[in-house]
Amino acid sequence: MAFYRPAPYQKPVAIALLLVLAALPFGLAAVDQAFYIGFATRVLIFALAATSLNLVLGFGGMFSLGHAAFFGVGAYTAAICQQAGINEALIAFPLAMIAAGAFALVVGAISLRTRGVYFIMITLAFTQMAYYLAVSARSWGGDDGLPLVGRMTLAGVSLADDTHLYFAAFFGLTVTMLFFGRLADARFGRVIQAIRENETRMEALGYPVFTYRLVCFALGGALAGLAGALLANLTGLASPNLLLWTQSGTLLVMLIIGGVGYLYGGAVGALILLCLEEVLVGFTPHWHIVLGLILLGVVLFAPKGVAALFGKRHG
Amino acid sequence: MLQLFLEQALNGLQFGLMLFLLAAGLTLVFGIMDCINLAHGSLYMVGAYLVAAAAQAADSFWIGLGVGVAGAAVLGLLLELSLFRQLYKRDHLSQVLATFALILIANEAVRVIWGAQPVMLNPPDALAGPVEIGDFFYPAYRLVIIAFGLLVAGLLYLLVAKSRVGMWVRAGASNREMTEALGINVRALFTAVFVFGTALCALAGGLLGPLLAVQVGMGESVLILAFVVIIIGGIGSIRGALVGSLIVGSVDTLGRALLPTLLRALLPADAASTLGPALASILIYLLMAGILFFKPQGLFPARA
Amino acid sequence: MAEALLEVRNLSRRFAAVDALKDVNFSVDAGEVHALIGPNGAGKTTFIHHVSGALKPDSGSVHFAGADVTALSMHRRVAAGMARSYQITNVFLGLTAIDNVALAVQGRQDAGSSFRFWKPVRREVALFDEAREYLVQVGLEQRIDTVAGNLAHGEQRALELAMALATRPKMLLLDEPMAGTGPEESARMVELIEHLARHVTILLVEHDMAAVFRLADRISVLVNGQLICTGEPEAVRANGDVRRAYLGDHL
DSSP states (O other): OOOOOOOTTHHHHHHHHHHHHHHHHHHHHHTTOTHHHHHHHHHHHHHHHHHHHIIIIIITOOOOSOHHHHHHHHHHHHHHHHHTTOOBHHHHHHHHHHHHHHHHHHHHHHHTTSOHHHHHHHHHHHHHHHHHHHHHOGGGTGGGOEEOSSOOEETTEETTSHHHHHHHHHHHHHHHHHHHHHHHHBHHHHHHHHHHHOHHHHHHTTOOHHHHHHHHHHHHHHHHHHHHHHHHHHHTEEOGGGGSHHHHHHHHHHHHHHOTTSTTHHHHHHHHHHHHHHHHHHHOTTHHHHHHHHHHHHHHHOTTOGGGGTSOOOO | OHHHHHHHHHHHHHHHHHHHHHHHHHHHHHHHHOOOOTTHHHHHHHHHHHHHHHHHHHTOHHHHHHHHHHHHHHHHHHHIIIIIHHHTTSOHHHHHHHHHHHHHHHHHHHHHHHOSSOBOOOOOGGGSSEEEETTEEEEHHHHHHHHHHHHHHHHHHHHHHHSHHHHHHHHHHHOHHHHHHTTOOHHHHHHHHHHHHHHHHHHHHHHHTTTSOBOTTHHHHHHHHHHHHHHHHOTTOHHHHHHHHHHHHHHHHHHHHHHHHHHHHHSOHHHHHHHHHHHHHHHHHHHHHHHHHHOTTOSSOSOO | OOOEEEEEEEEEEEETTEEEEEEEEEEEETTOEEEEEOOTTSSHHHHHHHHHTSSOOSEEEEEETTEEOTTOOHHHHHHHTEEEEOSSOOSOTTSBHHHHHHHHHHHHHTTTOOOOOSSBGGGOHHHHHHHHHHHHHTTOGGGTTSBGGGSOHHHHHHHHHHHHHHTOOSEEEEEOTTTTOOHHHHHHHHHHHHHHHTTSEEEEEOSOHHHHHHHOSEEEEEETTEEEEEEOHHHHHHOHHHIIIIITTOO
16 A cells, blocks of 8 residues: 555646536537537536545445445435425535435444444445335335426526536536545545554554544545435436445446546546446347446456556555 | 234244345355355345246246256356356455346346246145134245245254364354365365355245245345345354344344334324334344444354 | 552453453553563463553553543553554555654644645645654664565564654553564664663563563563562562463573
């Protein structure tokens, strides 16, 4: 292990990427492919969600299979806000982050007492609980989920326009990546990376290991909540399926494909997996088989993920 | 009320024993090979389909069961040799990714071969009706499942607790390096355990087939239950798997049957009807969280 | 008599049916080097774990710097001024020497877990200046930017000492600092500990008797979970119980 440290070329690459992403919706509209703006938004949202898992798993070393719960709580919070008459994203999104973060705080406070496989399973159990609660809550739509009557407004601007929502997601992801990059290189990031390597040693150096882990876990949860709130706006529905453990599995798959512990691992993985889906669906209705085979190939032949092909692992 | 309770207790026992068939293989693969196999539920699903297909072809449930289980075991053998063998020494992340991929493949392959509609599997004609126990009727087929489950659980216990192979397995679960140092062919042992676990999975799938719909996705929910069982019981412990299965089976079944009634007595009707099913479905997860809170290694930790 | 910095009172701990520690009374005075010796399996490691806070006793108490720390977790004891080095080298092998020590300095500064998410650590000049000082103290000034995994064994042990020092301890708990070192490295380590002993109280657990008798102001002997003798080196050397129970013909 070496600590994360931004590569010298990171800043110019990031700025170039930002410019490309900012121009993307206009480019798509210019070539009459505005349909893909929705798809691009989806990629950005899942990039955000997978990045939040990367904070917890890749940097914090906490192998959680319950991350979808926080994603889902974010989506439900957005839908419930709207149900309660709050249609402004500047209020609803922070609330979604707080709700998801608070839930993560509770889950973490209990789960972080356990280690290894037990931690994986207890986080998974919490996702299941959240799922069953959502399914049986009739006032929140039960099995069908809670629909949004329309997209929210952001600072008064309606997100009903696909381009507007795209930029909301773009902004969310940009801020998150910036925060994530700074955090990883700051004191907090060093501590959680070192705890991932050797928690007993860190305790012996005087670090309150449990507290650091918990803060990291809750931060990841809050960011997942933001992604969930954005997704609810995109799809118009807070579905209980977002809380399923298989959804956690999907986020995990994205992150592993992209590269666990690389700053851009989650984002790269989300892009690859969603594009792969999009392409494969066009070829065969049984694209899951192809996808499964590709994933097996990744495990067997590129075990460190795609980001590993480009940069040094920081974790 | 008592009658309902007895009936549900029997259902719980039956469910618990079937969970045990699933959990036994899972806990051994987990405990000995340190391998997280998310596809264990898919093996159960494929097993159920194989049994259903064989039973239809042979027009006999029992022949179908035998052929289906044997077929699943062969599939397990192929999987172990081609894939799992390489996964044992990899980290948990790789195992999760690979076995998640297997779930995708298995679900889709089943859909391609048998279609998206659930497949019917009928119990043997002789067992289709109910039998009278004391003063209530209970489906004969469920009783047979219970008997089957008890028989397999007993045999498994004898095998693991008393036989030489069982000794190796237990040694492997508590200390892998030591087992290797003793000169036991660990590779062959791993293969055998995996194949055996697959066969037990398929057996559970086949036996439960007539009670549940044999359909795509049936493996995922049951997988989680099996994981809950082995976490409660302690990973790698057969005894823990048995106790955990019976606890989870009965708590889940009785909770679903009795909790709504119980809540109706305590709460206003509409609150009870909302809360009842929710609470019943998360009961076992609450139980697991509670047990882990006090015993972070489960009830019967295999590793000291 | 000097003030006791560490005081262990009536400490007992059972594992299964075995008394790992039985009614141990033990103290380390401020400023002294106190060595704990005993045959393998005597309970030294268990004892150290109770002092450091990794294990909690069945009965008895641990007092440090005037406060009862029996219920405190490991990191709180570190914050109170108790630092330990490990029997097996326990540094971050992938990090450079200075990053290892900087982590320790930061641990002391952030004892109240002030979370800093934004400022890059590399710009915190003071942090690395201080870390460098500790590396100089243990004689690693030539190896500041070397990855710990590439250091020689003795250098890794010295690095570990530097990390312990960085917590600015009142007491250093050294768990077999000579373990696995060659004769030359051992000699250097003894010199280093002698040097450190001028600034800090040391509780030393060690098998190397030559080192123990050279370094220790007082020696305590643990046999079968019981403390059979405490005293100055000469007294311990002469003690008949100690000879019979443990030392045999070594002395």
